[in-house]
Amino acid sequence: MTKDMQVVFEKFLEQLSESVDEAEFRAAMAGAAAGLELITFAYLSLSQQRSAEPRLISNYPDLWTAHYLQNRYQNVDPVIIRARYGGCPFRWGSDMRGFATSQVQQRLFEEAAEFSIRCGLTIPIVDRRGYIAAVTFAADEPNPTFLRVAERYEQALQLMATCFHVNVVASCLAIEPWTAFR
Numbered sequence: 001m002t003k004d005m006q007v008v009f010e011k012f013l014e015q016l017s018e019s020v021d022e023a024e025f026r027a028a029m030a031g032a033a034a035g036l037e038l039i040t041f042a043y044l045s046l047s048q049q050r051s052a053e054p055r056l057i058s059n060y061p062d063l064w065t066a067h068y069l070q071n072r073y074q075n076v077d078p079v080i081i082r083a084r085y086g087g088c089p090f091r092w093g094s095d096m097r098g099f100a101t102s103q104v105q106q107r108l109f110e111e112a113a114e115f116s117i118r119c120g121l122t123i124p125i126v127d128r129r130g131y132i133a134a135v136t137f138a139a140d141e142p143n144p145t146f147l148r149v150a151e152r153y154e155q156a157l158q159l160m161a162t163c164f165h166v167n168v169v170a171s172c173l174a175i176e177p178w179t180a181f182r
Contacts, residue, residue, distance in 0.1 A: 005156055008035035012160060016167050022057055025168055029135075030059045032160060036149050038137045040117065043164060044074060045133040046084075057168065060138070064115040076104050083124035083134035089154050093119040093142060116140040121150040123161040131169060135161035 012032035019025045025043075033041045042058035042065075054074050058065055074080050079092055112118070120138035125131070137157065139146040150157075 005036070005153060008032050009156060009160065011035070013163060016163060019167065020171060025057050025164070025171075026059060029057070029160075029164055033059075033137060036153060036157075037145050038139075038149060040138045042136045042138065043133065043161075043168065044080060044136075045131060045165070045168070046074065046080075047131075055168070055172070060117065061115050064112065064117070067111065073108050076102065077108060078105055079120070079122050079136065080134055083122055084126075084132050086124045086126040086132075089121055089123045089158055091119070091121050091142075091150060118142075119146070121154070121157065123158050125162060125165045127165065127169070129169070131165075133165050135164060 009032070012028055012035075015028040015031065016025070019028050029041050029043065033039070040058070040060055042056065042060050044058075045055040046052075047054070054069065056065055056069060068074070068077075082090065082092075109118075117138045118140055119142045120136045122134050122136040125133040125135070127133075135157075137150070
C-alpha cells in the first residue's frame with residue numbers, strides 16, 4: 001500500500017466508523033473514491049428475502065438510481081448477477097462480453113450510459129450472514145487513470161468495500177434490519 005493510499009484508507013476508516021446514516025456513509029466512500037481519482041461508486045445490498053427492497057448507497061445521479069430501483073434492474077443487471085456468486089473483483093464495460101444478452105439487459109446498459117456509467121470495477125461481497133452486496137466504482141469510459149487505479153488499488157478497494165459493507169450492515173441492524181436506507 002502506498003503512502004497516499006494509506007492516508008486515504010485511514011481517513012476512510014475514521015469517517016466510516018463515525019457514520020450513522022446514509023449521507024455519512026455516502027460521504028465516507030465518495031471522499032475515499034475521490035482521493036483515488038475515482039468519480040462514482042454504488043453500494044447495492046440485497047436481502048436474503050427476494051421480496052425485500054435492496055439497499056443502495058451511491059453517488060450516482062439520483063435520477064438514475066431511482067430509475068434503476070423502480071425498474072428492479074437489480075434482478076437483471078449482469079454486473080449484479082455475476083456479483084451474486086461472490087469471488088474476485090471484476091472489471092466490466094457496456095458490452096459485458098456476452099453477459100448482456102437480453103433486450104432488457106442491453107437497454108439497462110444503454111440507459112446507464114446516458115448517466116455516464118459505462119464501465120467499472122465491481123467488488124462482490126457475500127458475508128457469513130448471507131447478505132449479498134456489491135460495491136462498484138464506475139466511469140464514463142475506461143480511461144488510463146481509471147484503469148490504472150482499478151489495477152493498482154484493486155486489493156485496497158476490496159478491503160474498503162468489505163469495511164463499508166460491514167459498517168453499513170452493523171449500523172442498520174442496530175436500527176432495524178432491512179428498513180433503513182430505503
